[in-house]
Amino acid sequence: MYRIKTLNKISSAGLARLDQTRFQVGNDVENEDGILVRSAAMHDYEFPQALRAIARAGAGTNNIPIDRCSENGIVVFNTPGANANAVKELVVAAMLIASRDIMGGAKWVQEQANTEGVDVAAAVEKGKSAFVGPELYKKTLGVIGLGAIGALVCNAALELGMDVYGYDPFLSVDAALRLDRHVHVVKDVNELYKVADYVTIHVPFNNDTKDFINAEAISKMKGQVRVLNLARGGLVNDDDMIEALNSGRVAKYVTDFPDNKITTAKNVIALPHLGASTPESEENCAAMAAQELRDYLVNGNITNSVNMPSVSQEWSGIARVCIIHKNVPAMLTKIMTTLSDDNINVENMTNKSKKDYAYTMVDVNTRINDQVADELRAIEGVIRVRVLNH
Numbered sequence: 001m002y003r004i005k006t007l008n009k010i011s012s013a014g015l016a017r018l019d020q021t022r023f024q025v026g027n028d029v030e031n032e033d034g035i036l037v038r039s040a041a042m043h044d045y046e047f048p049q050a051l052r053a054i055a056r057a058g059a060g061t062n063n064i065p066i067d068r069c070s071e072n073g074i075v076v077f078n079t080p081g082a083n084a085n086a087v088k089e090l091v092v093a094a095m096l097i098a099s100r101d102i103m104g105g106a107k108w109v110q111e112q113a114n115t116e117g118v119d120v121a122a123a124v125e126k127g128k129s130a131f132v133g134p135e136l137y138k139k140t141l142g143v144i145g146l147g148a149i150g151a152l153v154c155n156a157a158l159e160l161g162m163d164v165y166g167y168d169p170f171l172s173v174d175a176a177l178r179l180d181r182h183v184h185v186v187k188d189v190n191e192l193y194k195v196a197d198y199v200t201i202h203v204p205f206n207n208d209t210k211d212f213i214n215a216e217a218i219s220k221m222k223g224q225v226r227v228l229n230l231a232r233g234g235l236v237n238d239d240d241m242i243e244a245l246n247s248g249r250v251a252k253y254v255t256d257f258p259d260n261k262i263t264t265a266k267n268v269i270a271l272p273h274l275g276a277s278t279p280e281s282e283e284n285c286a287a288m289a290a291q292e293l294r295d296y297l298v299n300g301n302i303t304n305s306v307n308m309p310s311v312s313q314e315w316s317g318i319a320r321v322c323i324i325h326k327n328v329p330a331m332l333t334k335i336m337t338t339l340s341d342d343n344i345n346v347e348n349m350t351n352k353s354k355k356d357y358a359y360t361m362v363d364v365n366t367r368i369n370d371q372v373a374d375e376l377r378a379i380e381g382v383i384r385v386r387v388l389n390h
């Protein structure tokens with residue numbers, strides 16, 4: 001029985017992938033083998049001895065201590081693209097509410113209705129000019145980060161008749177193929193700032209991207225620009241943004257990641273981290289995350305991990321040895337020598353690396369006893385050894 005702890009509410013579509021005969025799932029499970037999580041903060045989380053994998057039902061993994069996971073041989077998964085459409089749709093809404101004063105207008109109508117003696121129909125026609133705002137059509141959108149979400153946003157904006165500029169120095173081939181050919185991809189983000197009426201950011205939050213939009217970046221943007229941040233709060237420097245909003249250089253700032261400081265600033269539209277909050281996305285993410293967790297725990301296969309390489313292998317033989325180790329020379333030789341010294345015949349094998357870590361999966365035709373597993377564990381550079389039986 002594998003024990004799976006949920007640190008957030010996970011859609012039942014995902015939990016259904018973890019059949020009750022093999023998985024015990026709940027938020028009170030202890031010494032868990034796997035964790036399913038959304039945005040719960042895990043940086044201070046104490047890893048139980050059994051923990052082998054964490055699956056983030058979503059895209060951003062900045063709530064998870066990835067380095068500490070890698071050092072402990074814990075595989076971290078996410079669900080690339082599974083919530084991208086939901087975010088794209090909210091970005092379209094964000095552009096609209098940043099342009100037309102839909103929120104202010106709707107609130108004002110309610111206020112009229114609640115004021116005694118006001119004829120709402122008449123008040124609306126008299127007062128509507130206070131809520132005028134520009135159209136998106138023929139305006140320019142700058143998209144920073146052209147991954148799963150960024151590419152969908154670019155393509156949707158083209159459909160709305162916008163001119164679209166995109167920036168992503170690490171653009172993958174797959175992502176480039178998803179991008180409409182009418183998007184102007186620029187090599188220098190300043191080229192995008194120079195022309196964009198709207199700037200939207202879709203990059204992961206990390207040490208390199210913290211404060212990506214700061215005073216210097218804003219100084220390169222057009223006056224009256226509208227800035228959208230549905231990625232992470234820390235990508236935009238709050239103080240610099242507040243100053244730009246106060247001076248009128250930035251006309252509106254829409255953020256999906258409000259905090260006490262930014263929420264009360266002028267011309268801020270703060271949403272409660274709603275980007276992925278659709279039933280469709282919650283189901284997609286949960287199903288993908290549960291599937292990844294299951295395939296790793298049961299078969300040792302790794303798909304969509306952010307800290308370990310992708311390795312999947314059909315079963316051959318009767319036992320499988322899964323070894324997470326440092327990506328250093330001679331590991332494979334040492335692993336193979338240990339197995340052959342114990343007279344174990346290898347049926348199939350895969351070895352792949354990702355940055356400082358590597359994963360070796362070996363199918364063998366005999367049962368692996370504790371002594372062999374301990375010999376493998378004793379190899380310098382080996383972090384974790386698991387033996388699975390078919």
Ligand SMILES: NC(=O)C1=CN([C@@H]2O[C@H](COP(=O)(O)OP(=O)(O)OC[C@H]3O[C@@H](n4cnc5c(N)ncnc54)[C@H](O)[C@@H]3O)[C@@H](O)[C@H]2O)C=CC1
Nearest residue numbers: 059060145146147148149168170202203204230231275276
């Ligand atoms: N508001 C919400 O509920 C949601 C927010 N997000 C946030 O959006 C982010 C992006 O999500 P996806 O598009 O699914 O991820 P993704 O991994 O498909 O795309 C990220 C893109 O950013 C690019 N990138 C990385 N560093 C960059 C830099 N310095 N400059 C320009 N581009 C850079 C990468 O090359 C990649 O193409 C997530 O990391 C997460 O923080 C994601 C889903 C929901």
Ligand SMILES: O=C(O)C(=O)COP(=O)(O)O
Nearest residue numbers: 038039058059060276277
């Ligand atoms: O996938 C992401 O990165 C998100 O920000 C979505 O977060 P959530 O799962 O809605 O808490």
